[in-house]
Amino acid sequence: xxxxxxxAEAASSAVPVVLPALVLDxxxxxxxxxxxxxxxxxxxxxxxxxLGRPRTELVGIPLRRALPLQDxxxxxxxxxxxxxxxxxxxxxxxxxxxxxxxxxxxxxLLVTARFRRDGSGALQRAVLAxxxxxxxxxxxxxxxxxxxxxxxxxxxPLTSVKQFTASLLRRWDRFTDEQKRLMLSTVQADAERVSxxxxxxxxxxxxxxxxxxxxxxxxxxxxxxxEHVDRLRTAGYDDERFVLTVAGDLPELWADPxxxxxxxxxxVDNAVxxxxxxxxxxxxxxxxxxVLTVDDSGEGVPAENRPYVFSKFWHGGARSGTGLxxxxxxxxxxxxxxxxxxxxxxxxxxRFTVRLPxxxxxxxxx
Numbered sequence: 001x002x003x004x005x006x007x008a009e010a011a012s013s014a015v016p017v018v019l020p021a022l023v024l025d026x027x028x029x030x031x032x033x034x035x036x037x038x039x040x041x042x043x044x045x046x047x048x049x050x051l052g053r054p055r056t057e058l059v060g061i062p063l064r065r066a067l068p069l070q071d072x073x074x075x076x077x078x079x080x081x082x083x084x085x086x087x088x089x090x091x092x093x094x095x096x097x098x099x100x101x102x103x104x105x106x107x108x109l110l111v112t113a114r115f116r117r118d119g120s121g122a123l124q125r126a127v128l129a130x131x132x133x134x135x136x137x138x139x140x141x142x143x144x145x146x147x148x149x150x151x152x153x154x155x156x157p158l159t160s161v162k163q164f165t166a167s168l169l170r171r172w173d174r175f176t177d178e179q180k181r182l183m184l185s186t187v188q189a190d191a192e193r194v195s196x197x198x199x200x201x202x203x204x205x206x207x208x209x210x211x212x213x214x215x216x217x218x219x220x221x222x223x224x225x226x227e228h229v230d231r232l233r234t235a236g237y238d239d240e241r242f243v244l245t246v247a248g249d250l251p252e253l254w255a256d257p258x259x260x261x262x263x264x265x266x267x268v269d270n271a272v273x274x275x276x277x278x279x280x281x282x283x284x285x286x287x288x289x290x291v292l293t294v295d296d297s298g299e300g301v302p303a304e305n306r307p308y309v310f311s312k313f314w315h316g317g318a319r320s321g322t323g324l325x326x327x328x329x330x331x332x333x334x335x336x337x338x339x340x341x342x343x344x345x346x347x348x349x350x351r352f353t354v355r356l357p358x359x360x361x362x363x364x365x366x
Contacts (some may be wrong), residue, residue, distance in 0.1 A: 032131035036123045038062050071103040103178050108133050157190035200324045214256035222246040222283045247284040251358025261334045266325045267352050271296035292354040293335035295345035309342050
């Protein structure tokens with residue numbers, strides 16, 4: 001093999017390099033190699049599986065006869081390979097990106113083509129990559145699920161806002177000040193809920209695109225946790241429900257306070273909403289890192305489900321919420337160079353542990 005590689009490097013770039021059969025056979029996508037006259041010269045096992053036909057039936061057969069592929073408009077897409085230099089609309093001299101094409105009987109394939117031509121423009125070889133549309137359908141299903149989830153989550157608060165504002169506008173003089181205050185407080189809470197949902201959606205898009213940014217500065221994580229727990233107590237939760245433990249001599253944390261507030265809010269509120277009994281929050285140090293641990297006393301997360309907890313749309317137990325909060329939380333933690341995991345709490349509930357690097361982050365280039 002080394003000798004063949006060396007000779008290939010010494011040869012002219014015009015000499016085609018053929019993949020060894022072993023490499024071709026290991027590719028997950030189907031691959032077809034087409035000669036200049038349009039006949040099939042090679043294919044891998046994945047292509048045999050996708051096409052439902054053995055190699056012996058396909059090698060040496062013109063592609064237009066072996067695979068009468070059509071686009072969704074019924075056009076014979078691969079008649080182009082019958083004669084060198086003839087290209088269908090939308091195909092350039094080098095090939096075309098992934099397209100959805102149909103086999104006889106309606107089976108769908110995603111096909112990518114690459115053409116090699118000689119100096120006169122005549123076709124020397126074509127390579128087709130084939131795969132099923134399953135992955136694309138999964139992406140479309142995720143999009144549909146996201147739309148349905150967002151619509152469901154928006155409907156309730158917006159309905160409430162609409163009803164209360166309509167009532168206040170029509171019968172303002174009939175309500176007491178206390179009733180008005182209660183209705184406006186509800187409208188404000190629902191507006192904040194919509195705002196959080198929109199923020200989560202924007203963060204999901206940033207995480208998916210790798211564009212989530214953080215603005216670091218020295219901050220007090222323990223103080224941030226105390227403030228949020230105090231807000232929950234003010235909102236009506238029993239004081240005894242929360243146990244906050246903060247270790248002494250914590251390392252300095254450089255982080256984005258707004259992003260860390262999202263992390264704390266998501267984890268603590270998740271423990272309050274889905275857990276039961278006491279919610280224990282611990283801030284400590286370990287090997288130079290700052291560690292935030294949130295325990296609840298609920299049913300916990302079964303071991304077999306833990307790998308999926310931080311996935312989009314994951315719900316534990318009864319379906320509630322968007323299923324985006326923990327996905328965003330992981331993205332925020334990782335954007336700070338940290339990590340997050342889920343385990344069992346001593347009480348049997350769920351334990352979420354966040355580890356964040358302590359100290360001032362190194363400047364670029366250090």
